[in-house]
Amino acid sequence: MRPNYPKSSLFSLCWLLLLFVAPSCVVQRLDRTPYQQTSYYTQTLKGLQEQQPATMADTLQAGWAKVNITPEVGTPMAGYGKRRGMKYNQVHDSVWVRTFAFDNGKSQTYFVALDMLIAPMEITAALEQKYAAHGLRPEQVYLTATHTHTSFGGWGKKLAGRIMAGKYKKRVVQQTTEKILQSIKLAQANLQPTRFGYGSINAASWVSNRLTGSEAARDTLLRFLKFEQASGSTAILCTFAAHPTILPSMQPILSRDYPGALVYALEQKYDFAAFSAGAVASHRAVYHHGDSFESVQETGQALAQLILAAVPAVKTAYTSRLGSSRLPLYLPEPQWRIGDNHRFAPGLFYTLFGRYPAYLSSLQLGNTIMLGMPADYSGEFMSELEQQAKEQEQHLLVTGFNGGYLGYIIPDEHYKLKKYEARAMNFYGPHSGSYLQEVLRRMIGLYRP
Template structure:
């Protein structure tokens, strides 16, 4: 065995080769983990072309049949305390210790004799991706396809979690619990069954009311770049029973993040107030990306009571102005939305490698969804979709002689979707939570517009009299 004399370093060629390998790895590692932002125009990409093909090969189902029948039902979905809260990473999976107000799934059923569809609103942060997967296994037992069930959530940041498997999701939603996922899936299925058993011929009317005093654009602080409308659909039956579905674009983030209490935030107050004077009410988050609620007290239940009650007052006044009528058209669709590689940013022009994002958050399918009731079309986005895009959607709807409502959180999640001009803002929504590049808002809005264009202005039924 050869030895190097003391005090004499080995010649470079005598150093172990593994040292050079490690040095090379250290030099290459940043290039593997950190990449430049891809700013390729989306119209030039393969994912855009494939989504266009998906839209062409998945036309909306739109039928004109007998008088539309409507049913509604709600099911308690609140896990017993303690259970994880969902909504803020700073909680690190904190459990709630008490329930301030119960979480529900509220479901509408629709049937015009030709087809049927369902609208589901969850008192949760989002519609969980794992729950969507489980629901798709269960739909066949109801004789349904996934596109017949329109999913939404209130987006309260103080409802239960436990439904995210990946590390990044666990930070936001707490430790994964399979029992919560399976129980919630069963409760949604039960609500669909119950609503379907409660069908009756029902008049429908669309309305909206200005609620500018209760919403702000927290990105720009501009009074112009806001969706200020409180939109709603009113349902009336011949026996006098009535229901309402309301949609608003302000984040339900009033309550303190570190308070270990489950609550529906202001949407719960709004719904409870409405149900004091009518048979059924439901709420879904609208285009909430970049929008938050305006409240005048501290971050307490006093503020949720105030915002919810004021919205209820605005809505009650508007309900009296809305004309309802029987409709005959029912439509729906769900189209796969292909995406670019994730662009999880660490600076203005640099992102982490897509593989790292997928390891933290997982890869989940995304869809754009729609539901047509007469001349009203609801569009579902898999994101915190910004209300700044509502003008574009409403312009497209007007060209089709339709009304449009946008909701978020339809069973997928692709982050915050805001206008391209905000992309370089060093804000939470545009830096940490903008996952798919500078044009994701323009791209998603374009696809929603194309989906909307698949829905026709409704025709009258062959007979103007109710066949039922």
């Protein structure tokens, strides 16, 4: 028999239960379990054992192509939440997808660089629905982005995506997807036997560590690959660790920021050029004329001149080694922080940000390894990774924004800092930096000659 409580008592009881239960549903303590003791670590290592090394076959062929992906004026911009879906009303410089195709007769891979904030998850999902019809598999396509904060949005469905990139536009996602596939087809049609070589040059005066201010803890190298087709056509692919955030956040003008000026300057000397953001977390560009297009031009052209001065000394050679892979990355529950010891419950995080698969990309050309991250990955990690590659007599490029997004991945010792990168944008807890760094080291080891 049900007790007959007064309505006022029932109301009070409900409030007491809500006050008791709700905090545990919204706020939880941080999980500081060492990652080596977790199931997600074990699962990722198991996946590593299944990765296939690069293939050796015929002489490497390479081709390249670019396609304009600029949406119509009035499309939302992506990069800053405070814009609140602001639309651009002017195009300063168009945005593109720039693609390299590689084929050694046994393996085919594609390097796709977007003039966008990230390679968005919704576009990644749309591409994967179409790959089979184009004879492609997801692991063949290495996605990345320039990370300009003044390109177009309209590609995020969840609330966090809409805050960063404006109202979702299905047509924008469809058009961008089709143009990426078009660029792959065009690059494939341009395949020729190709020599290539790796180069790097110190660009310390153009990058700083915005998280700690450390002069020593910076990735200062401007890295590039030089390609020479049998026909004489030439191309440059380059990466750098400075955030492309020079232009004013509230200026409604579409632009590629300094990567656009850099690529444009390179294409005055070479037939084709592309740029990808490197390990940009905690790194900012250094410039001298305020948040302006003048600073964009100065920075882009200065970096281009460094490359152009270094290119003649880079030796190129044919290779037959080519490989690519996509490693599923298993993760802990999200640990989006409140204060020093608490986090929002994972369910709330997924409601705001969505739940997407994460993976690490890899691509090997001869003795050069490229690793693609689903994150803003800190340049402070690069010296250790590069040293390992050097010990294997190989070169290394790390790029970001490969079709997923895990927030900022920074060294564990910075987790305590009350900074944007360590608080608002650190989604996966105090050990995410050391966890991913170990996985990357293991991936480099897979490509040991």
